[in-house]
Structure formats: C-alpha cells, structure tokens
Amino acid sequence: GIQVEQSPPDLILQEGANSTLRCNFSDSVNNLQWFHQNPWGQLINLFYIPSGTKQNGRLSATTVATERYSLLYISSSQTTDSGVYFCAVEDGNKLVFGAGTILRVKS
C-alpha cells in the first residue's frame, strides 16, 4: 500500500511566524487531503488538493503530484492554529493518513 510520511513531527512557533509542513507519498495519487485536528480531537478538512495550489485565508497548500509531495503553508500563525496537521492520500477506497505534524503556537 501507499506510504505517507510527514515532516517535521513537531514544530513550535511564536505567534505571527510562518511555517511549512511537508507530506511525501510513495505512489501516484488521485486524492490528497490536509486535515487539522484541534486539541479536543476534532478533525477538520482543510484542503482537497491532488495537484496544484489552493489558498484559504492564511493557509495555502501545494501538491506536486509528479514528485510525490505536498506542502501546507501557514502564514502569520495564531494560537488557534495549534494542533495536529495530517496529510491523507487515497489508496483504493480508503484514505491512508500520515503520522501528523504537531504544531504549537506560543503567544
């Protein structure tokens, strides 16, 4: 099956700083999603981005499908951005999740 690796595993930012999270995957995919899990456990879908670039407010994502990676950019980070960010790719009928990046934003 497809392997998904995320980096870095942990990231600590000062409020206002920018960051880049990376997701590498082992095979070509038609579906890649980024999720944010808040400290209470709720997962929210941030982007559906099998290729190209999308932006939503302070967040943007880019997937380079031919090179098998995706990047999530967070600009002007806020404490509410804290949590775990997951990348997931589709393998058959199911999503395969990476181990996540734990982000802590300090005020």
Add this chain to the structure above:
Amino acid sequence: DGGITQSPKYLFRKEGQNVTLSCEQNLNHDAMYWYRQDPGQGLRLIYYSQIVNDFQKGDIAEGYSVSREKKESFPLTVTSAQKNPTAFYLCASSIRRDKNIQYFGAGTRLSVL
C-alpha cells in the same frame, strides 16, 4: 444542523465486555468509516461501508465488528477479542462521488477499567 454525531464522548470497558460506539450522520452521505487513533499516531482504518448492508475490513479490523442497516447509522462494536481497546475512535462520512472528502465526528475516547 447537518453533521456527524458520535456517542458517547467517553466510554469505559470492563474486562471481557463488548461495547458499542454510535455514529449517526444526517448529511445523506453514502460512505462511512471508523478509525482508531492512538496517542501520537495517525488514524488507522478499522472498517468502512460504501452502501447500506455492505461493509469492508480496513487495516485493523480484528476484535471489532460493524453493521450498516441504515444509511445514516454505522455503529462499531469493540468486542472482548480486542485486547488493547484503549484509544480515540473517530467516525467519518463522505459522498463517494464527491472525491471522497471525509467529514469527521467529534470522537469517542474508550478506556479499559
């Protein structure tokens, strides 16, 4: 409001006991999924169902069972055969024809007494 409701929020299981986690959605989604999350790890798929009365095993189905008698409901039973059930359980749903974008419930934390 449309969404996915998981209950209970917290659940405790005694040795040898079966427990059932509830997942209900009113989004009219075709597909539903159960995931297990252990501390510091990603989500692992337990079972999924793409239509009523049909479901498939995921990567870690041993010790779990499911049913899909109604489109809106996909309960998960953690059986006594699951020797390490303590985890955070998440239910999700998606419209299969819509790129399998998954929407998640708030989760159930299961602990062993």
